[in-house]
Amino acid sequence: MKTLQLTSSDRAILVRSRFFARLPHSTVDAILEGATLSSHEEHDVLFRQGDSIDDVFFVLSGLVRLYRLGKEGREADVAVFPKGEMFAENAMFLGHRVTASAEAAEASIILRLDSRKLRQLAAADPEVAQAIIEHLCHRGKMTEDLLAEDRLLTAPQRVASYILSHCPNGSTSFSFRLPFQKNVLAGKLGLAPEALSRAFSTLRQSGVTVKGRMIEIRDRQALERF
Amino acid sequence: MKTLQLTSSDRAILVRSRFFARLPHSTVDAILEGATLSSHEEHDVLFRQGDSIDDVFFVLSGLVRLYRLGKEGREADVAVFPKGEMFAENAMFLGHRVTASAEAAEASIILRLDSRKLRQLAAADPEVAQAIIEHLCHRGKMTEDLLAEDRLLTAPQRVASYILSHCPNGSTSFSFRLPFQKNVLAGKLGLAPEALSRAFSTLRQSGVTVKGRMIEIRDRQALERF
DNA sequence: CGCTGGGTTGAGGCGAGTCAACGGAAGTGG
DNA sequence: CCACTTCCGTTGACTCGCCTCAACCCAGCG
Numbered sequence: 001m002k003t004l005q006l007t008s009s010d011r012a013i014l015v016r017s018r019f020f021a022r023l024p025h026s027t028v029d030a031i032l033e034g035a036t037l038s039s040h041e042e043h044d045v046l047f048r049q050g051d052s053i054d055d056v057f058f059v060l061s062g063l064v065r066l067y068r069l070g071k072e073g074r075e076a077d078v079a080v081f082p083k084g085e086m087f088a089e090n091a092m093f094l095g096h097r098v099t100a101s102a103e104a105a106e107a108s109i110i111l112r113l114d115s116r117k118l119r120q121l122a123a124a125d126p127e128v129a130q131a132i133i134e135h136l137c138h139r140g141k142m143t144e145d146l147l148a149e150d151r152l153l154t155a156p157q158r159v160a161s162y163i164l165s166h167c168p169n170g171s172t173s174f175s176f177r178l179p180f181q182k183n184v185l186a187g188k189l190g191l192a193p194e195a196l197s198r199a200f201s202t203l204r205q206s207g208v209t210v211k212g213r214m215i216e217i218r219d220r221q222a223l224e225r226f
Numbered sequence: 227m228k229t230l231q232l233t234s235s236d237r238a239i240l241v242r243s244r245f246f247a248r249l250p251h252s253t254v255d256a257i258l259e260g261a262t263l264s265s266h267e268e269h270d271v272l273f274r275q276g277d278s279i280d281d282v283f284f285v286l287s288g289l290v291r292l293y294r295l296g297k298e299g300r301e302a303d304v305a306v307f308p309k310g311e312m313f314a315e316n317a318m319f320l321g322h323r324v325t326a327s328a329e330a331a332e333a334s335i336i337l338r339l340d341s342r343k344l345r346q347l348a349a350a351d352p353e354v355a356q357a358i359i360e361h362l363c364h365r366g367k368m369t370e371d372l373l374a375e376d377r378l379l380t381a382p383q384r385v386a387s388y389i390l391s392h393c394p395n396g397s398t399s400f401s402f403r404l405p406f407q408k409n410v411l412a413g414k415l416g417l418a419p420e421a422l423s424r425a426f427s428t429l430r431q432s433g434v435t436v437k438g439r440m441i442e443i444r445d446r447q448a449l450e451r452f
Numbered sequence: 453c454g455c456t457g458g459g460t461t462g463a464g465g466c467g468a469g470t471c472a473a474c475g476g477a478a479g480t481g482g
Numbered sequence: 483c484c485a486c487t488t489c490c491g492t493t494g495a496c497t498c499g500c501c502t503c504a505a506c507c508c509a510g511c512g
Contacts, residue, residue: 068370068374068377068378070374070377070378070379071378074378076373076374076377076378077377078370078373078374089363090363090366090367093359093360093363094360094363094364094367099367099370099371100370100374122352122355122356122359123352123356124352126348126349126350126352126355129348129352129355129356129359130348130349130355132359133319133348133355133358133359133362134319134320136359136362136363136366137315137316137319137320137362138320139366140316140362140365140366140369141316141320141325143366143369143370143373144294144304144325144326144369145325146373147302147304147369147372147373147376148294148296148302148304148326150373150376150377150416151294151296151302151303151376151416152294152296152297152300152302153296154466154467154468155467155468181490182490182491183490183491190376190377191468191469192468192469192470193490193491193492194468194469194470194491194492194493195467195468195469196491197491197492197493198468198492198493200492201492201493212477380498380499380500381499381500407458407459408458408459409458409459417500417501418500418501418502419458419459419460420459420460420461420500420501420502421499421500421501422459423459423460423461424460424461424500426460427460427461
């Protein structure tokens with residue numbers, strides 16, 4: 001872990017993100033006051049379940065995995081945050097205790113905001129509060145989606161659903177590149193890596209081709225039926 | 227479904243609830259303006275996945291099940307709200323489209339607040355915004371808990387965890403009454419009713435006795451080890 | 453008395469986790 | 483340039499947990 005300066009491209013990521021995009025520049029500046037920047041290698045731990053945290057985190061580049069710990073070192077991902085996402089806001093309003101661990105799933109640059117300051121701003125500026133509210137709604141829906149998929153879909157169906165969520169609507173055949181290692185995808189979908197692999201095999205017969213991180217879909221309909 | 231008047235005991239539930247307790251009476255009154263009250267029988271549907279909703283719901287008595295639909299009529303609970311809980315606030319900030327269905331899991335009295343009014347109030351009054359934020363954080367944590375338990379724990383472990391969450395800390399042996407039908411508990415824990423039943427059987431050998439809705443625990447430690 | 457509905461028990465099957473072996477791609481060092 | 487390792491991913495064999503379906507139990511009630 002290394003401390004850095006906020007570059008202009010970092011700033012571009014920030015102001016384009018769902019959370020900051022809606023706020024005026026002056027407010028963004030106020031939030032950024034006292035923020036610190038750090039770079040992390042894969043597997044660097046940002047915080048641990050049970051820690052007391054005074055920061056809110058923002059992914060400027062890379063990928064962060066949020067997970068809970070179970071018996072005998074088992075881990076269950078509860079969210080995965082790509083570039084442009086903010087997390088650990090919960091702690092800010094829930095006694096600063098964090099209920100999950102976070103680690104970089106690949107080399108990442110992380111911005112750490114002062115949560116006390118952000119909270120003050122939210123109390124003073126309804127626009128900030130509004131932004132936080134929508135952010136929380138969005139996050140809540142994501143988690144709910146995961147929960148529902150876990151409970152309703154089989155492994156191949158979950159993978160199909162993931163693929164479809166990356167499909168530009170209207171196209172019948174398309175392709176895209178996985179934004180991260182299959183390992184991470186497996187975690188996000190609540191699967192063992194082997195199960196993800198087998199799910200891809202199963203989907204092959206529905207017109208899905210996988211080469212490295214490239215996914216190619218021949219027939220969208222076939223996937224939806226799955 | 228039948229329309230009713232807000233009784234004084236209803237009001238007591240309201241002002242004692244996590245959400246309203248923190249707000250001054252005048253604010254509560256403002257939120258309640260234009261609210262409507264209705265009573266529902268078990269299995270009454272309050273709204274359906276995909277509906278467009280202009281209300282926020284509050285359970286005055288009874289129990290509401292929030293669930294997503296899967297193929298072939300399958301249902302997966304994503305939350306269960308007892309008396310004193312508010313739900314469907316997500317829709318208010320996410321285009322008023324609701325991503326799950328809700329139905330009364332037993333005879334219930336439901337208060338319907340005007341979501342537009344609540345949103346205006348949140349924009350104008352930081353205290354309201356704050357209350358909503360904390361409410362969302364709390365809900366987010368609940369869902370995350372469910373997801374993590376689904377992924378980390380077996381059926382008996384989930385049941386043990388549920389029982390322990392109802393244990394006054396410090397006591398080694400205790401008992402309590404299930405707040406709802408086993409059917410509903412099974413849904414909340416993401417289990418088939420039969421699986422719940424078997425889980426209770428398994429826990430018997432760890433000192434858990436079940437008679438109707440009464441649960442009796444002889445040895446707390448044994449449960450935690452499970 | 454028989455009915456109904458919630459809950460339990462049993463038998464069978466399927467989905468996914470686990471462990472182990474293997475494949476190939478990229479990186480390392482001679 | 484080629485052997486060697488390492489790491490990610492795949493495949494196979496096996497196990498286990500939970501779902502499904504069906505039968506049954508029992509309490510409440512007409």
